[in-house]
Ligand code: IMP
């Protein structure tokens with residue numbers, strides 16, 4: 001499918017505006033300094049825009065990255081999550097904001113949240129760019145949500161289909177479900 005055919009769900013401008021507002025929502029809840037744990041690869045673009053929006057309103061986060069993989073048997077997830085690349089920062093006694101691209105079943109974020117809690121994070125919040133309602137299999141809630149999306153497979157702005165479309169500056173819907 002050529003990129004021109006992917007219908008736009010959220011444009012570049014809509015994303016930028018929402019992220020500016022989201023950073024204000026985060027600033028009301030979090031201290032000036034905290035640690036962001038950004039979950040790769042899907043959240044790299046969101047994280048880079050979010051931290052610049054945070055800077056503009058006076059926040060000063062530290063950043064680290066973690067790559068998690070959840071294994072799928074056919075089309076259904078087995079629910080097993082493993083660490084492919086870990087953070088190098090010590091989270092003990094830190095205020096941590098986990099940043100991810102999309103909250104679907106919640107397994108990835110549930111795993112990340114438990115892991116960082118076990119390592120002694122003082123306080124944890126979760127920010128996601130997108131949330132798909134009605135798909136949750138794990139008990140996890142995002143504190144900050146950019147947009148709620150319909151039950152479609154979405155790509156662009158960091159999100160992929162077989163590692164394609166991450167470079168799109170907008171969020172689009174693939175017509176595969
Ligand atoms: P969860 O553990 O089911 O919540 O899975 C979340 C992960 O699945 C996200 O971090 C994405 O990498 C991926 N994912 C879920 N839905 C979509 C989608 O619509 N487009 C692209 N990736 C998705």
Ligand code: MG
Pocket residue numbers: 039040041042043101102
């Ligand atoms: Mg992901």
